[in-house]
Amino acid sequence: MIIVFSDKKSPRLNYILSRIFNDILGVEVYFTFDEEEFLASTLPSINYSAKNMQKGVWIVPHTLLYSSGISRQKTEPISSWKNMPVFFLQEQGDIPFDMFAASFYLITRYEEYHSTALDNHGRYEYTDSIIYRMGCIQEPIVDQWAYALKDELLKLYPECTFTPRKFRFIPTIDIDHPYLYRNKGFIMNLLCLMKDLTGRKFTVFRERLLTILHLKEDIYFNFESLLQLYRTEEVKGLFFVHRGPYGKFDRRYLYPSRRYRKMLRRISQEHAVYIHPSYIAAFNNLQFCKEKMELERVLNHKVEGSRQHYLRFRFPETFRQLLAADIKDDYSVLYSNQYGFRAGTSIPFPFYDMEIDQETKLTIHPSSIMDVTLLRDFKMSPKEAFNKIVEIAEKVKAVNGDFITLFHNSSLADTAEWEGWERMYSEMIRKINITK
Incomplete structure (x- = not known):
């Protein structure tokens, strides 16, 4: 003491x-x-x-x-x-x-x-x-x-004893778009196919057509491989699910999917599944609660964690909104275009409402690195991203913190933009998990 x-x-x-x-x-x-x-x-x-x-x-x-x-x-x-x-x-x-x-x-x-x-x-x-x-x-x-x-x-005081916490690795996945091609409706699919042809994107046309006809799996619907990876490496991940309406910054499919709902229930049997509120729900309490209840109906259990879509939040309004919605854990505190430590720490902390000078029951879990930041803002190759992720993980390990990564199921798909990232992600999981 x-x-x-x-x-x-x-x-x-x-x-x-x-x-x-x-x-x-x-x-x-x-x-x-x-x-x-x-x-x-x-x-x-x-x-x-x-x-x-x-x-x-x-x-x-x-x-x-x-x-x-x-x-x-x-x-x-x-x-x-x-x-x-x-x-x-x-x-x-x-x-x-x-x-x-x-x-x-x-x-x-x-x-x-x-x-x-x-x-x-x-x-x-x-x-x-x-x-x-x-x-x-x-x-x-x-x-x-x-x-x-x-x-x-x-x-x-050399006799003073400390019992520091243990380093934890927590990989998280944001599911903004469970589908790239499916569940968009006949008219939208037709328009997209025509655009592929007029743009001479024949490979994309073929991929889209086979996926729409259910002759090939949608490349964004890669949850089975993620679950298998986590089982093999014995890690527990977190999944944040978008349940908001169709919109410019929100989901890109029109119709609900029974298969997707079934997959979410499967995921929740092995890993925590939390809400990923829509762009318009960021500062709209009624919309947030509606989306949270929709996800709870799908999962058949209470949802107690959240991460803001586009990392849109404000102090203290957003966190008061989470508290009002019975959210206990938030994972939004990182920057969208800069990796690192927004709050200067890698260790979870209770949200402190400065306006009323009061500690609350909402725990903030600071994340430190996001896939989109590495590729689009820093133009990193998969190898460069791997090295940077491991470097940050070592800094967190040195202080026995929580190393929380943010990836999207869409960035782990076999697309031209994200070529090589799925392999890198698997290697990253193995590397960090071995050194825990």
């Missing part, structure tokens, strides 16, 4: 110390606001105050954790500590920055509240993030700070 002295009470301080010590480092923390009790204690100690007590690790507080509400924070200048970039610098103390305030700022996504610098889909831009400006967006920097603090404590 570690004793932490603070001369002020704060729900924000309670929250972030629980994340750092309980969740990341695996050690109990005891708070005291009594200076005499702190000085008399024989426990490993951290002094989180402006007063130098000549005891334990001294961290001088920034004002953030003792504030309420949301206001613009000055994060510059940026400096370095133990070869890691840091902000919220302090002139005094054993550590040259307020690690607790900086970690809180990143994990709660403080900078995203009321942000107006959004892209065309209403998403926060990664280039506006402090960890991007610090050059550490590809590092689980909060976790790394925590482990560096652990080293400082062990220098003073």
